[in-house]
Amino acid sequence: MLCKKCGKPIKIEARFCPNCGSPNELGNTHHENIVTYDRQFKNTQSEVVSSTRKMWGIVIRVVILAALVVGMFVLAHLSDLNYADPDIDAIREKESLKNSEEYSEIMDQYIRDGEYQELASFVSYHNIIFLPEGYEKFDAIDRCAQAYRDCVSDLEQIVLNREAEDFFDGTETDITTFSISIRNFYDTYSVQIEREEDPFYLDRMKDMEENVRAMLKVYLGLGDEEVEEFITLSKDKMAVRVEEAITGSQAEE
Amino acid sequence: MNKTLKVILNILIGIAALGCLVFFIEYAGSVKYAHREIEDPSISAMQVFDYEVSHKAYGELVSGYFSDRISDFDAPAGEEILYATAEYANRSFLSKAYEEQGNAEKIASCEAKKAELREKLGDYDFAADEIDAILN
Numbered sequence: 476m477l478c479k480k481c482g483k484p485i486k487i488e489a490r491f492c493p494n495c496g497s498p499n500e501l502g503n504t505h506h507e508n509i510v511t512y513d514r515q516f517k518n519t520q521s522e523v524v525s526s527t528r529k530m531w532g533i534v535i536r537v538v539i540l541a542a543l544v545v546g547m548f549v550l551a552h553l554s555d556l557n558y559a560d561p562d563i564d565a566i567r568e569k570e571s572l573k574n575s576e577e578y579s580e581i582m583d584q585y586i587r588d589g590e591y592q593e594l595a596s597f598v599s600y601h602n603i604i605f606l607p608e609g610y611e612k613f614d615a616i617d618r619c620a621q622a623y624r625d626c627v628s629d630l631e632q633i634v635l636n637r638e639a640e641d642f643f644d645g646t647e648t649d650i651t652t653f654s655i656s657i658r659n660f661y662d663t664y665s666v667q668i669e670r671e672e673d674p675f676y677l678d679r680m681k682d683m684e685e686n687v688r689a690m691l692k693v694y695l696g697l698g699d700e701e702v703e704e705f706i707t708l709s710k711d712k713m714a715v716r717v718e719e720a721i722t723g724s725q726a727e728e
Numbered sequence: 729m730n731k732t733l734k735v736i737l738n739i740l741i742g743i744a745a746l747g748c749l750v751f752f753i754e755y756a757g758s759v760k761y762a763h764r765e766i767e768d769p770s771i772s773a774m775q776v777f778d779y780e781v782s783h784k785a786y787g788e789l790v791s792g793y794f795s796d797r798i799s800d801f802d803a804p805a806g807e808e809i810l811y812a813t814a815e816y817a818n819r820s821f822l823s824k825a826y827e828e829q830g831n832a833e834k835i836a837s838c839e840a841k842k843a844e845l846r847e848k849l850g851d852y853d854f855a856a857d858e859i860d861a862i863l864n
Contacts, residue, residue: 529730536737543744550751557758563799589834592818596794600801628794631821636787638862639780649787689825 476501567602575609582613586679591686595624615667616676622656622663623683627690629653633721634694650721654714660687661706695720770806777810781855786817786862793818812848817859819845824863 478485483494490502571578578601585594597603598617605614633649664684671677688706691697695717697705705716773796780789793814803811823838846856 533730533733533737536734536741540737540741540744543741543748547744547747547751550748550755554751554755554758557755557762588837592794596797596801599798624794627821628791631818632787632791634787634821635790635817635859635862636785638858639783639785639787685829686822686825689828690821693824693828 564602567600568604571601571603572606572609578603579610579613582610582617586616586676589679589682589686591620591679591683592624592627595620612673612676615671616680618663619660619667619680619683622660623687625656626653626660626687629656630690630694633717650714650717654710654717657687657706658708658710658713696723768806770804773804773807773810777807777813781813781852784858784862786813786855786859789814790817790821809849809852812845813852813855813859816842816845816849816856820859820863 476485476487477483478492478495478497478499480497481492481495483492485492485494485499486502487499488502488505489499490506491498578597582594582597585591585597594617598613598621603610603613603617605611605617610617629649629652633653636649664680668677668680671680688702691702691705692699695705697720705713708716776792777789780786780792789810793811796811800807819838819842823835823842826834826838842856846853849856
């Protein structure tokens with residue numbers, strides 16, 4: 476552009492003419508605008524910085540709060556882990572499913588050997604569940620074996636405590652417990668024998684029943700006919716009969 | 729607005745910090761629990777066993793044996809004699825029933841097992857004699 480006074484060329488942003496020194500209006504306006512824009516820019520910048528700082532204060536607080544909440548959950552979870560005992564039953568159940576072939580062979584061996592109490596204890600210990608993919612074939616015979624084990628164990632408790640005066644009272648809980656378990660054995664046996672399809676297992680279940688009959692004869696002094704009658708009695712009548720047998724035999728001694 | 733929010737957040741942080749402290753104390757307690765000293769269970773098991781044997785309570789012994797086997801199928805360390813005595817009593821008991829049945833094979837198997845178990849009894853050999861005496 477040209478200076479309005481001397482007509483010499485000057486730059487548009489020059490505040491004065493370098494030739495005659497007269498003020499350049501456009502240049503001055505431009506300069507004022509620049510100052511205004513700069514001030515506005517600085518104001519805006521400081522507002523943005525201030526606003527961001529305020530936001531940062533909130534963000535930091537939210538982060539701290541979140542970290543504390545997560546910390547609480549982590550500590551609570553770790554405490555639970557320390558207090559919790561391992562779920563042995565679940566572990567054994569998992570193992571039994573994994574080793575079904577090996578365990579089935581062991582169980583079959585117990586059955587072949589007539590070790591029914593061992594079979595029942597083995598199944599209980601390993602928390603074996605009779606699923607179609609694993610042990611289903613043992614379901615009926617194991618139910619029988621469990622009842623057999625309880626029944627034999629309860630009779631053993633009575634018989635083998637005979638000389639333990641501090642532990643044995645013939646009219647009390649031992650006889651009641653045995654009466655319940657032998658009634659349970661016969662109830663279980665009658666149901667499971669109908670369910671069992673394998674002739675070998677069926678034969679083994681009958682073997683258990685014969686063992687129980689033999690025990691009743693030996694340890695309660697019952698004859699064949701008495702045993703036949705005894706196994707049809709209710710558990711309460713069984714208890715009376717057992718008490719008679721035990722106290723009778725003690726009196727004889 | 730921001731100030732109110734900050735105050736609320738500060739209060740929440742205070743509460744959460746307190747919660748953390750409580751959970752940390754709980755956690756410290758749980759660590760102590762996890763590393764607590766547990767008395768060897770075989771010591772008390774053998775004390776009960778001695779008491780039962782001294783009172784000839786072999787019925788209790790066998791009953792406990794079958795319950796114990798649900799959690800420990802094989803004898804835990806230190807309880808071998810307990811298991812052997814209980815199994816001896818069980819075999820003797822069954823043997824009498826097999827005699828009633830006249831099942832020679834089962835009797836022979838029982839007697840062989842009894843002889844094997846008797847060897848394990850050591851100082852408790854007398855318990856086997858007492859069991860046989862009770863059953864005969």
